[in-house]
Amino acid sequence: MKKLLPTSTVGSLPKPAWLAPPEKLWSPWKLEGDQLLEGKQDALRVSFHEQQLAGIDIISDGEQTRQHFVTTFIEHLSGVDFKNRKTVKIRNRYDASVPVVVSEVSRQKAVFVDDAKFLRKQTNKPIKWALPGPMTMVDTLYDNHYKSREKLAWEFAKALNEEARELQDAGVDIIQFDEPAFNVFFDEVNDWGMAVLERAIEGLNCETALHICYGYGIKANTDWKKTLGSEWRQYEDIFPKIQNSSIDMVSLECHNSHVPFNLIELLRGKKVMIGAIDVATNKIETPEEVANTIRKALEFVDVENLYPSTNCGMAPLSRDVAGGKLSALSAGAKIIRKELGI
Template structure:
């Protein structure tokens, strides 16, 4: 499978809305779980995989109908973008969690790392194989980044957080190699936490990312964002990234940024002139479906800073917390806008 040859290809960040018959969306909306949230699933365990498969096909077909060029499996089988992979690793204890209190005073249960982290089995391999069987389009799969996972766990074994992040990176790399063999055209690491702790990130995040992507030959992406729009209101989002230019030194071919909702000053992209940019052009905090003309304006703005051959178009973040009709409408507006701008630039 090859990537699309036309300029301004469209993709998604990763997740797509899970249907109400599959998950308790009210429960889902209250948090982004770090441990497991098995009670979120509405379908009994013995039928869950079949139900998730059916919902995954729906997500893939929606992306295809909307005109998306590089599709994912919608992350339908995940309770959050990170917990399914992290809690499947040996020595990551999610059954007896620790509590981490945020600066804002929120308490979150997180897994404890109680020994040497090892990937004892593939975690997302079946997901990738299923996606590959069910679409003729280019296929992307996402993994939680090693720095982010190290920040979402309590370290009770490794000498410091850097050693913990490098252990996670080794596990991610083993998984990524299997996903590439299974037909992934693009592999993306989600690393939103580099923004939460930029001082620590400057010390070893790029080193961990590079270890995680070692030996991967398909295009690779690192995704950054300011948090799900449903969880982090736009009014509290910063105007810029505290950790971005540093990713110029990463081995990732693309950097994915949230730009539409925070109205990011795209001048920051000059520091990433050696990368392709996956640009967020859909504001997921706005319940209205943007017109294709509004989205085209955001694409044109991106083209002032990034050449068309280096620009990939996407929503700001994952879409799992949105109503499905809204998510579909926004994706279609983005695909239509991309077609419009392609004609303009010839």
């Protein structure tokens, strides 16, 4: 029988300090060559083991083999210059030095497939793999070739679809597309963003998920959140389009956010990954706090469609804090299962 309220992380987990300097994004590798490959595999083992110990039901790679959730995929595509960078404003929020699209982009080889095969060998549990969404990829570089966000996004969707099909063949059960840009560029999401994402999931038989959050717990994001007022209704503009899409599962940020729970009603029929862990604080939630978030969500989504998870990735946190939060997530889901007798 399928376990109800299965828990998972949404994205990254902290890397071991011997692999990369801790508690930062875009953290440089401390190893190189064969040692780096071995180190990444060891980190994958450790990450799996820590999720297992915390009682997590759907295992992810914790993004141990990539420096960043977007740029690592882009690095493996042709047509992108990483040496002569330009500075752009990411999601209208913060400046970053990014690569430049100089010619036609295409995927020459698999990016994460070997890593996924390695993780698949470690466990019989369901595994989930995250890929950057096309619109967020477009927002994380400078385009000097296509001169059109939409045209570039279609090319990225094609490359992502090739990767996703190979990940599925490698035994991945859920492929998640990370689209924080969906929370900013609403008109584009409705004009072409959702159509482009449909292209990325074309022909997949595994489950597909869409992750839309308010970002990592970094200063640029927390400052932005302070400007959003007492109710965060950004999801309202895009959920109707998502509800009509082929995506199976949608993740949303709930714990310690100002997202009204009744917005989940707009996703009726979809599976919902409910963010019950705040990644923007070092405070570890109590199991009861997690249970309370799940209870609120259950008013708007059937129990068989609810997947308790984190709000976003936890790469910038310490391993102790992240581990504590994962254990709280599992314990909170357990409380609700007991209450419901499931």
